[in-house]
Amino acid sequence: MGHDMSGNGRKIVIATHNTHKTGEFRALLGAGWEVEDLTAYPELPVPVEDGVTFAENAGIKAVSAARRLGDGVLVVADDSGLEVDALAGRPGIFSARYAGPGAGDAGNRERVLEEMRGVPAGERGARFRCVLAVARGEEVLASFAGAVEGRLTEAAAGLGGFGYDPIFIPEGQAGTFGELPAEVKNGLSHRARALAGLLAWLDEA
Ligand code: ITT
Numbered sequence: 001m002g003h004d005m006s007g008n009g010r011k012i013v014i015a016t017h018n019t020h021k022t023g024e025f026r027a028l029l030g031a032g033w034e035v036e037d038l039t040a041y042p043e044l045p046v047p048v049e050d051g052v053t054f055a056e057n058a059g060i061k062a063v064s065a066a067r068r069l070g071d072g073v074l075v076v077a078d079d080s081g082l083e084v085d086a087l088a089g090r091p092g093i094f095s096a097r098y099a100g101p102g103a104g105d106a107g108n109r110e111r112v113l114e115e116m117r118g119v120p121a122g123e124r125g126a127r128f129r130c131v132l133a134v135a136r137g138e139e140v141l142a143s144f145a146g147a148v149e150g151r152l153t154e155a156a157a158g159l160g161g162f163g164y165d166p167i168f169i170p171e172g173q174a175g176t177f178g179e180l181p182a183e184v185k186n187g188l189s190h191r192a193r194a195l196a197g198l199l200a201w202l203d204e205a
Pocket of ligand 1: 097
């Protein structure tokens with residue numbers, strides 16, 4: 001293992017409080033990895049995500065956790081969101097709080113669908129983006145981006161996934177990420193694609 005950051009136990013701490021993200025990392029990484037998230041470290045401060053890009057916010061989250069967890073721990077943060085063409089790229093980095101604090105996933109989906117009301121099928125293009133930042137101690141060592149193109153539905157469909165999944169149909173598929181099996185999402189998602197870059201970097205000689 002080139003960077004030798006995962007140790008014998010191949011443990012990774014995902015610097016997130018979003019347990020849906022953690023679940024996807026567990027599924028994507030498989031049984032060879034011990035995956036934790038920040039719900040196991042309630043004493044860690046929650047950083048202010050005041051970056052203006054996904055990469056900046058991923059770096060802020062990764063270093064905030066890594067400096068507290070110490071040099072021996074591989075920390076990876078995930079900053080992600082939905083970019084809608086007809087909304088000039090919104091909600092983008094504001095995806096988590098798009099409908100205001102406390103509105104939650106359903107409120108965020110409803111706001112996007114409301115803003116998209118009347119936009120014709122051919123103009124409903126969107127993409128999910130994910131940037132992963134890997135940090136140790138005080139430093140971001142690398143970051144990796146992934147995206148998946150698709151289009152927005154006119155109404156939510158499906159109970160799978162999380163966040164904006166029920167209103168997003170990925171390119172080449174007939175249903176939303178909320179309707180498709182988790183394995184299909186994990187085969188082509190923005191998160192899977194960013195993670196592929198991270199895994200290649202970890203394996204580099
Ligand atoms: P952490 O910052 O603790 O990781 P978060 O959920 O606040 O958790 P972000 O700041 O990266 O994470 O915000 C991501 C937003 O984009 C949030 O609204 C998610 O629901 C949404 N999102 C991210 N990945 C998604 C996915 O795979 N499917 C659907 N929605 C997703």
